[in-house]
Amino acid sequence: MNISPSEAEQALDVIQSMVKKTRRAVSTSGAYLFLIVWGTIWLIGFASSQFLADAVVGKIWAGLDILGAVLSAIIGIRMNRGVRSTSVSPLLGKRIGLFWLLLWVFCAAAIAVIWPPEPKQLAMIIILFVMTGWIAMGLLLSLMSASWGLAFTALALAAYFLLPDFFYIIMAILGGGGMIVLGLYIRSRW
Amino acid sequence: MSELNETIHQPIRLRIMAALVTLASDEEMDFTTLRKLLEVTDGNLGAHLRKLEEAGYIAVTKTFVERKPRTYVAVTPAGRQVFNQHVAALEKILKRK
Numbered sequence: 001m002n003i004s005p006s007e008a009e010q011a012l013d014v015i016q017s018m019v020k021k022t023r024r025a026v027s028t029s030g031a032y033l034f035l036i037v038w039g040t041i042w043l044i045g046f047a048s049s050q051f052l053a054d055a056v057v058g059k060i061w062a063g064l065d066i067l068g069a070v071l072s073a074i075i076g077i078r079m080n081r082g083v084r085s086t087s088v089s090p091l092l093g094k095r096i097g098l099f100w101l102l103l104w105v106f107c108a109a110a111i112a113v114i115w116p117p118e119p120k121q122l123a124m125i126i127i128l129f130v131m132t133g134w135i136a137m138g139l140l141l142s143l144m145s146a147s148w149g150l151a152f153t154a155l156a157l158a159a160y161f162l163l164p165d166f167f168y169i170i171m172a173i174l175g176g177g178g179m180i181v182l183g184l185y186i187r188s189r190w
Numbered sequence: 191m192s193e194l195n196e197t198i199h200q201p202i203r204l205r206i207m208a209a210l211v212t213l214a215s216d217e218e219m220d221f222t223t224l225r226k227l228l229e230v231t232d233g234n235l236g237a238h239l240r241k242l243e244e245a246g247y248i249a250v251t252k253t254f255v256e257r258k259p260r261t262y263v264a265v266t267p268a269g270r271q272v273f274n275q276h277v278a279a280l281e282k283i284l285k286r287k
Contacts, residue, residue, distance in 0.1 A: 001194045008283035011204060015277060018208035018227075025227055026212075026219070082223025084262060086216050 026083045031145075032186040033075045039179025041068045046123075046172035054119065096137070103133050120160065120167055127156045127171070148182060192278035197245050199276065202230060202238050207273045210248060210265040218251065218264035239263060247272060 003011075041064045048060045107129035111117060117125065131153040138146025152175060159170040198207055205228055213219060225235050242248040247269030251262045265273070 001196050001199065003194065003199075003283065005283055005286060008280040011199065012277070012280050012284065014201065014204055015208040015280075018205045019212050022209040022212040022227060026223070082220040082226075083213060083217050084220070085214070086218065086264075 032183040034072060035179045035183030035186070037071045037075070038068060039176045039181075039183060041065070042176030042179060043172050044176075046168045046176060049119065049123070050166075050168035050172065057119075096140075099136070100133055103129055120164065123168070123171070124156065124160050127175075128153070131156070152178065192275045192282060194279045195272050195276045197241060198247070198273060200238070200241075202228065202234065203242055206235075206238060206242065206263075207247065207265065207269065207276075210263065211270055211273050213264070215267075215270070218249075218262040221261035221263060224263055242269070245269075 045061050045064045048057050052060070107126060110125055110129070111122065114121065114125070131149050134149035135146045135153070138144070138149050155174055155178075156171060159167045159174075163170060198204055206224065209224060209227055210219060221235070225232060228235060230238075239248065239250060243250050247266060249264050249266050251264070253260055253262065
């Protein structure tokens, strides 16, 4: 079989664009969307906590959390990658779902134990539980993701203990903003 | 030695192989997802998959997911090797330009 160099170049271009398209469609699996959604929620929520009155902030956070849960569910349902692994149990998805459900129950229990919490304590406890879930998922699916979870946790703890007056604004800009940037970076990388 | 493969070089089959080799060696892609990626009809994709399966380059698994029939397609180790050789041959031709 003989082909010209221009035909070879065309074929290589076809392969390259197909590889890129496939990666976009299945490899990132839409995980970056979770980062962008929750990054935006943190950005708005924590900025509100820093600058607005407690009564208003509670309502804003409640609205944002409901919005986040709805959007996460929609992303999760639409995230069907159309790819399955022969070495991973088909029950894994259900176990991951159960893990997150239990994690939220444990988080609610921890909050109940310290009730009534200070607003900052409440935020920090939720952050710690979310990051525990994130890191657990990272250890299971992507070590790089786990390292980002560790970095966000370290940032939150440092802000909570060392700069309590700026805790909310740090979480808004570096935490929420960081998640958005990370989400956009993952999107562009693939 | 790298050489061109006539079965793989056909444009749609080249795209099928490119999509499947992008997956990890233990992963397989659902027929519908592959059809959407390639933007081809069911019949067209089915015909090209049969050719590749006959050549031993892909494996097709028919199964049931939540009581619905589902077809999964994966590249075989031989298919991956032949595809890599095909790409190497294309690059070699391009270098001679």
